[in-house]
Amino acid sequence: MSKLEIRNLKVNAGDERILNGVNLQINPGEIHALMGPNGTGKSTLSETIMGNPLYEIVDGQIWLDGQDITEMSVDERARTAVFLAMQYPMEVAGISNADFIHAALNARNQGQPVAVLPFLKQLKANMEFLEINPEYADRGLNADFSGGEKKRNEILQMMMLRPEMAILDEIDSGLDIDALKIVAKGINAMRSTTFSCLMVTHYQRLLNYVVPDVVHIMMDGRIVKSGGPELATDLEKTGYAELEETLGSETSHGNSLE
Template sequence: MSTLLIKDLKVVAGEEPILNGVNLEIKAGEVHALMGPNGTGKSTLSETIMGNPLYQIVEGQIFLDGQDITTMSVDERARAGMFLAMQYPTEVVGISNADFIHAALNARNGNQPVAILPFLNELKQQMDFLEIDEDYADRGLNADFSGGEKKRNEILQMMMLKPSFAILDEIDSGLDIDALQIVAKGINAMRSDEFSCLMVTHYQRLLNYVVPDVVHIMMGGKIVKTGGPELAQELEKTGYADLSGAVEGSDND
C-alpha cells in the first residue's frame, strides 16, 4: 500500500512563494500525471514531497500511508519507500553505478544487507530489460552518460529499489522515441497495487505509453484542474490559455 495525501501545501524558496495551496491525493496502485506551463511549481512540488531542504513548507502537510512526513529528512522519506527520479541526474565519478545502487539498497534495508550475488544477478536482469549495456554497471554514476542514458539509469535505480511511491520529474525530457519507449516499459513494469507514481511531464507523448489514471494541471502554484487521460489530450489541442482564469479560483475536480 502507498497512498500520498497533500493538504493545503504552501512552499517558499527563500522569500519567494512558489506553491500556493496544493491539494493532492494519489491512492495505492495509481499513476498520476502532473502537467502545466514552465515555472508554475511542478518541480518544486516534486522536490518538496521528497524533502529537499531548499524549499520551506510554511503551511500544509504531506502524508504517506497516513503517516505525517512533513518534517522528515530526505533519507527518512527514502527509507519509508519514496523515490525521486531527478530532472537533471547528478554525475558522480568516484562511485560506480552498481556500488551506488547496492549502497542505496543496503541503506534502506538497515540491518539486512543485500547479498552481492543475488544483487548482481537482478541488476543484470533489469539492465537487460532496459537495454543498458553491462559495462555501465562499472562506470561512474551517470559519468559521461547521455541524457537518455541518465534517464534510463534513473528507471534502473527505481526498478532495483522498488519504492512504494515514485516521483518522476520530467523523465521523458530529451528522449528520442526509442529511449522513451524503453523508459515507459520500465515504468509500466512497476505498476501494481503496491506502487504509486506521480509523473511530471510537459507532453502527451509519454502518456501515450504510460496511460495515467489521473491527470492534474498546475498553474500559479496550485492544481487548477483534474481529470482523466483525456485531459492531457485536450491540452495538446487547446494549450493552457483556456485555463488561465482558473488560477484565481479553487482546485477543480
C-alpha cells in the same frame, strides 16, 4: 502500499512563494500525471515531497499512509517509500553505478547487507530490460552519461529499489522516441497495486505509453484542474494559454477548483 496525501501545501524557494496551497491524493496502485506550463511549481512539488532542503514548507502537510512525513529527512523518506527520479540526475565520479545501487539497497535493508550475487543478477536483468549497456554497471554513477542515459539510469534505480511511491520529474525530457518507449516500459513494469506514481511532464507524448489514472494541471502553484487521461489529450489540442484564460475567468470569481 502507499497512499500519498498532500494538504494545502504552501512552499517557498528562498523568499519566493512557489506553491500556493496544493491538494493532492494518490491512492495505492494509481499513476497520476502532473502537467502544466514552465515555472508553475511542478518540480517544486516533486522536490518538496522528497524533502529537498532548498524548499521551505510554509504551511500544509505531506502524509504517506496516514503518517505525516513533513518533518522527515530526505533519506528517511527514501527509506520509508519515496523515490524521486530527478530532472537533472547528479554525476558522482568514482562510485560505480552497481556499488551505489547496492549501497542504497543496504540502507533500505535496516543495515543488513543485501547478498551480492542475487543483487548482481537482478541488476543485470533490469539493465537488459532497459537496454542499458552492461558496462554501465561499473561506470561512475551517471559520470559522462548522456542526458538520455541518465534518465534510463533513474528508471533502473527505481526498478532496483522498488519504492512504493515514485515521483518522476520530467523523466521524458531529452529522450528520443526509442528511449521514451524504453523508459515507459520500465514504468509500466512497476505497475502494481502497491505502487503509486506521480509523473511530471510537459507533454502528452509520455502518456501515450504510460496511461495515467488521473491527470492534474498545475498553474501558479496550485492544481487547477484534475481529470482522466482525456484531459491531457484535450490540453494537447488547446494548449495551456487557452486553459489559463478559461480558468482565469473562474478564479477571478473566487471559486476553489479542488
